[in-house]
Amino acid sequence: MNVVEANTCRRDPLEQGDFFDHILSKRSGKLEKRRSTANAMHDTIAYMVNGRFQLVHLVIAVIHATYVKVGKAYIEHILERTGGLTTEQMEEIYDVLWAWLSAVPLPDPSDLRQISDWGKDFLRKTVIDRLTGSIYDMAVVNFPKSYPTLSTLRNCMISVQEYGREKLVNTLIDDVESKLLHIAVDTPTILNGYSLCVESLRELDPSCVIMHRVCKVIKEYLKKRPDTVRQIINYITSEKRDDLAAHLCIPVSACVISSHFWPKIVSETVSEFPAPLEEALVEYEKSFMDHKESRKLQWMRAVGCVEVTLKLGDVEVDKVVPNPIAAVLYLYLEKGMLIFSIFKRFYCCPIEGRITYFYFSVVFIEIFF
Numbered sequence: 001m002n003v004v005e006a007n008t009c010r011r012d013p014l015e016q017g018d019f020f021d022h023i024l025s026k027r028s029g030k031l032e033k034r035r036s037t038a039n040a041m042h043d044t045i046a047y048m049v050n051g052r053f054q055l056v057h058l059v060i061a062v063i064h065a066t067y068v069k070v071g072k073a074y075i076e077h078i079l080e081r082t083g084g085l086t087t088e089q090m091e092e093i094y095d096v097l098w099a100w101l102s103a104v105p106l107p108d109p110s111d112l113r114q115i116s117d118w119g120k121d122f123l124r125k126t127v128i129d130r131l132t133g134s135i136y137d138m139a140v141v142n143f144p145k146s147y148p149t150l151s152t153l154r155n156c157m158i159s160v161q162e163y164g165r166e167k168l169v170n171t172l173i174d175d176v177e178s179k180l181l182h183i184a185v186d187t188p189t190i191l192n193g194y195s196l197c198v199e200s201l202r203e204l205d206p207s208c209v210i211m212h213r214v215c216k217v218i219k220e221y222l223k224k225r226p227d228t229v230r231q232i233i234n235y236i237t238s239e240k241r242d243d244l245a246a247h248l249c250i251p252v253s254a255c256v257i258s259s260h261f262w263p264k265i266v267s268e269t270v271s272e273f274p275a276p277l278e279e280a281l282v283e284y285e286k287s288f289m290d291h292k293e294s295r296k297l298q299w300m301r302a303v304g305c306v307e308v309t310l311k312l313g314d315v316e317v318d319k320v321v322p323n324p325i326a327a328v329l330y331l332y333l334e335k336g337m338l339i340f341s342i343f344k345r346f347y348c349c350p351i352e353g354r355i356t357y358f359y360f361s362v363v364f365i366e367i368f369f
Helices: 002-014 017-023 028-049 053-082 087-101 110-132 135-141 147-159 165-178 187-204 208-225 226-241 241-246 275-291 323-335 340-347 350-358
Strands: 307-313 315-322
Touching: 028 323, 053 087, 053 110, 087 147, 110 135, 110 147, 110 165, 135 147, 135 165, 135 187, 147 187, 165 208, 187 208, 187 226, 275 323, 307 323, 315 323
Parallel strands: none
Antiparallel strands: 307 315
């Protein structure tokens, strides 16, 4: 009881502002700092005197401080050795620290999990503070090699409620203005830095808020340069030429879907095919209309080719012939001979050119006029 009263008596002068004003009147600049220190000491003494202090709290504080110190040393070692920090390396740090932490004999195991959560948040903030200083190198100079480190930075910022976001943006803008946006840097280099900022900051912040804030500064500066438009045109037409040339060897299949762009086809008219070909066309058209109910086909019978095999005794001849010429063969197969009048009545097209084709193809057919 006497101890409590003694401490209470010593505490009263600290609670009075006149005491501090009298002692520290000549050092007003440090008054507030010393006042807060005295208040903290006062609260600590009061906490211990009132019996609320427990030794386990001190142990937890020491364990947490050790957890953070070892984790920070591990992070610094990786950054100095590799120049970056991946998400997998962060998980490895957490696993190593948890293996050590789980061996500490605390009365309540839940305290270990709480220490781990506190330590992870502190290490994430440490990573953010550490990488903020080199954000320009990651976003502009070393990208895309710095892609894994940017992913780690993004995950850390998300986990700690966007801690350090404003500081990171301001640091990057200052570095861009001092290292990129000045007269000694040519316009193509600035344009390249602009494109790298777009890609890297989109990875860092999927909402693109950081990207727009930083790129806005670059765009405003580029507007003041007289050769910006010319360099952009050269950048598009010249620097990307090699990329376009690399795609020339890729097979491309084009499909014109508008009748306004269809080429004009000059060909003769074939009103009807032989029965086997007509049956195949009707069957295909029926399947097409079942699948596309609102559309129909308009056949251009005179356009296209047919693969045929002509067997003449022991000799077989494979030919790819146009559709009208194939009609001559089918008519010959049906009738056993070729009659001009029947051909003209069925197909409404001249037959002289068909006969000439087979003549020069060394295919002889019995012909009757």
